[in-house]
Amino acid sequence: DCLRVDALAAWLKEHLFSEMPSAEVACAGLDESHAGKVTRSVRNSGRAFSAWINRHTAGWFDMSSLVSLLFALRGLRKVLMTYSSPSGAQMLWWALSLMRGWRTV
Structure with missing residues (x-):
């Protein structure tokens, strides 16, 4: 079981949590000291999920x-x-x- 968990962690690190793109690095530098x-x-x-969608x-x-x-699409279908x-x-x-313009995460 430990080998499977290690393999899963390695796969997640390689495919989902790889090196942060430049846009994500810029967002990571935001001052969020007031947030918990x-x-x-x-x-x-x-x-991270938004960056993953953007990459894929x-x-x-x-x-x-x-x-x-x-x-x-759902609203158009309903109408x-x-x-x-x-x-x-x-x-x-x-x-x-x-x-107001587009808002991002």
Whole structure:
């Protein structure tokens, strides 16, 4: 069992937690001294997962853009299947959200 765990750890280190890309290194230098250890751990895990998605999609997606695409496809499917449209308040919210720009992890 110990050999299997060691082999799994080596595989994870090689394939998922390899050398940090330059964008991830830049994010790692952020001042998060006000955040607790759990918060920093969750944020770093999110950044690492986003960088992994970016590497494996040839730079086409990161975590936020992939989730946005999935939500957009699901919303479009719902609109087309139920013939519904968003309310005026929802459209205003979307407009304000788009004006704020893209947010990253």
